[in-house]
Amino acid sequence: MLGFSAYLHSSFQKKDLEMFNQFVKAGFKGVFTSINLPEDDPQVLLDNLKRLGQLCFDNGLELTLDISSVAMKRLNLNLDRDLAIFKKLHVTMLRIDDGISIQRIARLSLGMKVALNASTIEQTEIDELTAAKANFANLEAWHNYYPRENTGLDGAWFKEKNQWLKANNFKVMAFVPGDKNLRAPVYKGLPTLEAHRYENPLAAAIDMKEYGADRIYIGDSALKASTFEQFRNYFIKNVLQIRAQFDHAPSYITDVLHQRADVSRDVVRLREGRPLNKTEIRPTNSGLRKRGSITLDNELSGRYQGELQLVKYQLPADSTVNVIGQIDEKDISLLKYCVANQAIQLIDIGS
Template identity: 30%
Template sequence: MRKLGISIYPEHSTLEKDKAYIALAHKYGFKKVFTCLLSVDGNQDEIMSTFKETITFANELDMEVMVDIAPRVFGALGISYHDLSFFANLGAYGIRLDLGFTGNEEAIMTHNPYGLKIEINMSNATQYLDNIMAYKPNTENLVGSHNFYPHRYAGLSYSHFVTCCELFKRHNIRTSAFVNSHEATFGPWPVTEGLCTLEMHRELPIVTQAKHLLATGLIDDILIANAYASEAEMQALSGLNPQMLTFNTELFDTITELEKKIVLDEFHFYRGDVSDYLIRSTQSRVKYKQEEFKPTFTPNIRRGDILIENELYGQYKGELQIALKGMENSGKTNVVGRIAETEIFLLDFLEPWGKFQFALK
């Protein structure tokens, strides 16, 4: 089961605001909270008391809190990586180790008596995980997450991201990555040029970012990296179907009511005999073979266009297609709509026999 999550930064906000944000996320079915304790400057007891109250509140809503603590804070608080009782007493679901050890220490930590999850950094594409696996960890308590990047152009390339993820999927380790809210205003650091794992996501709508991560098949959990995301963004993310790729779509004024019904209401899957030019969903031509499909809007075809064959195409009339390449239109194909420009790249992630649907943007 895939989970959605948020991030909070208590050092840069207030307890009341964080609680309200957690409660809002819970309302939309979010299950995870990422937080980090970057320093204990000031009144240490007060800081830790606030931190614990926040975690307790999230736990009462059955949410999982993952705590990232900077190495210098371990020293300041007198915490040993070999004694994780501090985090258990906080009520944390687990701890994130941004900086690793030799592999043996991480493996030992996964056998902690509290059942705490040990989350390791996924973004470096080294043999780090293989090394941990050699020391026989309790894999039930070992998870991975990517970094996030506030500096524009510093986020991961997609090819590197895939390489990193595949190292974890090979060992069946649960994975997570971060998306960027365009309504949020802060993260853990002063730089605020967005906050995401993949650089290609920085300017994309948050739902498109999440669709992409799901479509890769490489990421289990998706967290919003910056705070505070809007209620509309949370609601949109909560409505995603992880089992079916949904394309935001514009329908043209020339579309008929029957064509609109085919696009929006019928069940679509990518026919298995693959073409370089078209994704074909053929059931509508069977279901509606007795109906009329007059020629309407038949311009030349662009990648991302949504097509329905008209009656000039004989037995193909009523078949829905998505264009993968530009093509000349012979007049036999009605262009009824178009996938949102920001989501056309998602066509590359729809595989033969994959299920898909359209939603009006």
């Protein structure tokens, strides 16, 4: 399940609603927000939470609210007394930050979904929740995001932790960064894994699937228009869009093509390349094939003429191969997700 973040520090403007609608159109089904920032005005938070809740309800989205004992006190709210208020605001899950006891979490789980801190939960807490008769069907494990560089989680530790959580029947959620309007005051993205901090958000999201995340949320509140298209095409149509620049490429280069069923180590071989080619291809620009190069076999390659490839690892120049384009640097990491028979569309982003 895909989700995104919407923050409550200011009233929703037209641009915020447009961004919200783009996420909906791209197939996102959940929203994360927080009342934990101490600098935010309590009344503004509650007013904006009410509006966000209505937007989520109207669009059939789940709304998860990050809470802490300090924030609840500052907003003059009490979990035992005011749980109905959150439900009225269309909050479907409470994400517990800190200061809330295991016994209270167990009681909350009897009435609504609760997300625990995935990174810190231990066996003793699971045992306490069991003893307190928590409804584990309503409990999930959500990781944090890490605004400051070098503080994101280690991949090996993260994978091991997720395996343990899933062995204990928790659904796991994690964040990947956005690529537009990065959140203040650090402006370095909001990833769970440090390795994803400057990654293409789609590549990071697909990677999260490999790490065992059941829910994948964008930590920042915005994506670029072309990134929305990548998400929509991959998660709705199963088409992997890869942005690139071209030089003397055939007209069919931007059609939806497919990785062959047999996956090569060094290159992505597009199975339609040779069948689509109807001309003699003269040797030209047969230079070094850098990682991310797009190549077309010329007439010197004999029966391989017209072969289209995307280069995964740097290869030497070959007089039988023309270099006709280059994948955008931010999208090169998508090559590792070109699995057998994957539908692929190269998007021309110009020079």
